[in-house]
Amino acid sequence: MKLTLKIWRQKNAKSKGNFETYQMDSVSPEMAFLEMLDSLNKRLVEADKDPVAFDHDCREGICGSCGMYINGHPHGPVPAITTCHLSMRFFKDGETVWIEPWRAKPFPVIKDLIVDRTAFDKIQTAGGYISINTGAAPDANNIPVNKQNSDKAFDSAVCIGCGACVAACKNASAMLFVSAKVSQFALLPQGRIEAKERVKAMVDMMDEVGFGNCSNTGACEAECPKEIKISNIARMNREFFKAF
Amino acid sequence: MALAGLFLITFLPVHLIINLMLLKSDPAPFTAAAHFMATFPIVRIFEVVLFAAILIHITYGIFLQIKNWLARPVGYVSGSKAETSFFSRFMIWTGSSVLIFLILHFINFYFVKLGLVKGNPEDFYNMARNLFAVPAYSYIYLVCFAVLGFHLYHAFNSAFQTLGLNHRIWTPVVKIIALFYSIVIPAGFACIPVILWILR
Numbered sequence: 001m002k003l004t005l006k007i008w009r010q011k012n013a014k015s016k017g018n019f020e021t022y023q024m025d026s027v028s029p030e031m032a033f034l035e036m037l038d039s040l041n042k043r044l045v046e047a048d049k050d051p052v053a054f055d056h057d058c059r060e061g062i063c064g065s066c067g068m069y070i071n072g073h074p075h076g077p078v079p080a081i082t083t084c085h086l087s088m089r090f091f092k093d094g095e096t097v098w099i100e101p102w103r104a105k106p107f108p109v110i111k112d113l114i115v116d117r118t119a120f121d122k123i124q125t126a127g128g129y130i131s132i133n134t135g136a137a138p139d140a141n142n143i144p145v146n147k148q149n150s151d152k153a154f155d156s157a158v159c160i161g162c163g164a165c166v167a168a169c170k171n172a173s174a175m176l177f178v179s180a181k182v183s184q185f186a187l188l189p190q191g192r193i194e195a196k197e198r199v200k201a202m203v204d205m206m207d208e209v210g211f212g213n214c215s216n217t218g219a220c221e222a223e224c225p226k227e228i229k230i231s232n233i234a235r236m237n238r239e240f241f242k243a244f
Numbered sequence: 245m246a247l248a249g250l251f252l253i254t255f256l257p258v259h260l261i262i263n264l265m266l267l268k269s270d271p272a273p274f275t276a277a278a279h280f281m282a283t284f285p286i287v288r289i290f291e292v293v294l295f296a297a298i299l300i301h302i303t304y305g306i307f308l309q310i311k312n313w314l315a316r317p318v319g320y321v322s323g324s325k326a327e328t329s330f331f332s333r334f335m336i337w338t339g340s341s342v343l344i345f346l347i348l349h350f351i352n353f354y355f356v357k358l359g360l361v362k363g364n365p366e367d368f369y370n371m372a373r374n375l376f377a378v379p380a381y382s383y384i385y386l387v388c389f390a391v392l393g394f395h396l397y398h399a400f401n402s403a404f405q406t407l408g409l410n411h412r413i414w415t416p417v418v419k420i421i422a423l424f425y426s427i428v429i430p431a432g433f434a435c436i437p438v439i440l441w442i443l444r
Contacts, residue, residue: 006321019321069320069322071322071325072320072322072325073325073326077325098321098322100320100322103318103319103320105314105316170312170316170324171312172312172315172316173312210314210315211315212312212316215308215312215332215335215402216329216398216401216402217326217328217329217332217333218328218329219324219327222326222328231410234405234408234409234410235410237408239408240408241407241408
């Protein structure tokens with residue numbers, strides 16, 4: 001099939017950037033979206049041009065690297081998948097595909113579609129860990145955890161930190177990410193010990209790095225490739241109030 | 245902001261009950277209620293809290309909105325196609341419209357009470373009915389209350405989520421109450437100029 005790609009090209013963090021148009025004449029519907037970009041890059045390299053820079057690593061939907069904003073959706077138009085799992089069969093012949101980087105002040109563009117997501121690392125470093133000795137696996141298995149909490153903690157822990165929630169939110173809020181990280185610990189006995197310090201530190205850092213605020217539009221939940229629920233945000237708010 | 249908003253939400257039915265007395269041809273009940281609201285000491289304290297809530301809600305809302313705009317200095321060319329609650333996208337604009345109406349409302353009534361604008365503070369009944377006789381004012385009034393309904397629907401749900409009150413069973417119930425409240429309260433206010441116009 002034939003596609004028209006409108007891709008954001010930006011030489012480096014300081015340059016202005018603009019959309020460039022590329023015609024793709026033989027895209028197979030069986031191709032993955034990133035394979036389609038690979039074929040474009042092959043063509044560009046062969047023509048001695050600068051290939052499109054984009055983040056990717058595992059291509060299995062678990063590393064959270066391949067973040068790009070495709071036709072008005074983070075990770076493209078198909079719900080609950082990452083860009084690397086996006087197949088070209090979801091696009092129509094003759095379609096124009098807009099490909100943009102995540103847009104948020106704390107996620108500055110480094111080159112083309114690659115953004116600097118260090119802001120997430122800063123939040124995680126502020127408190128997204130357990131600093132006490134929790135022992136080895138047998139010790140953890142000796143602590144009874146009710147099934148509901150264990151399931152909820154797992155559902156929160158599947159967040160891959162890709163930043164789609166920030167990209168989707170009209171306020172560029174990171175609350176879904178932070179709340180998932182807060183929740184995965186707050187729901188388990190080992191995490192409760194430092195729960196107060198953790199939520200305060202992570203929320204403070206989230207504000208400090210410049211993310212927006214949640215206005216409960218639900219866009220993050222709708223676009224999250226791992227289907228993290230906004231009930232996590234309510235839990236984080238509860239934890240935050242309890243921390244004072 | 246959520247707490248201030250919830251407080252303002254609880255005030256609306258009180259105001260509505262008094263306003264509905266405008267529909268009676270006898271001005272005595274409305275005047276008595278207005279006099280009670282203007283003089284009863286507990287209500288006077290409540291008035292201070294109410295103004296504080298309005299101020300907190302507006303200033304904090306504007307502050308957060310500016311912060312949110314600054315968090316995304318460059319927008320998307322392809323826009324956003326995420327499925328979101330429709331009214332949640334326009335809260336700053338629906339809120340601003342309600343604020344414009346509030347300013348108009350203060351000029352017409354509260355400033356009269358304070359002596360800043362000419363008028364008889366003991367005769368709000370006729371002042372209100374005379375204002376509703378002006379078609380342009382009634383149209384603005386109806387539009388503003390429709391917008392208030394949109395604002396209330398998201399605000400009601402959002403306040404509970406912000407306060408961490410999310411529950412598997414109760415959150416859907418809150419959503420139903422929010423829908424009911426955001427229709428009934430604005431409709432109650434809006435029916436007054438419509439009924440007065442029909443009776444005229």
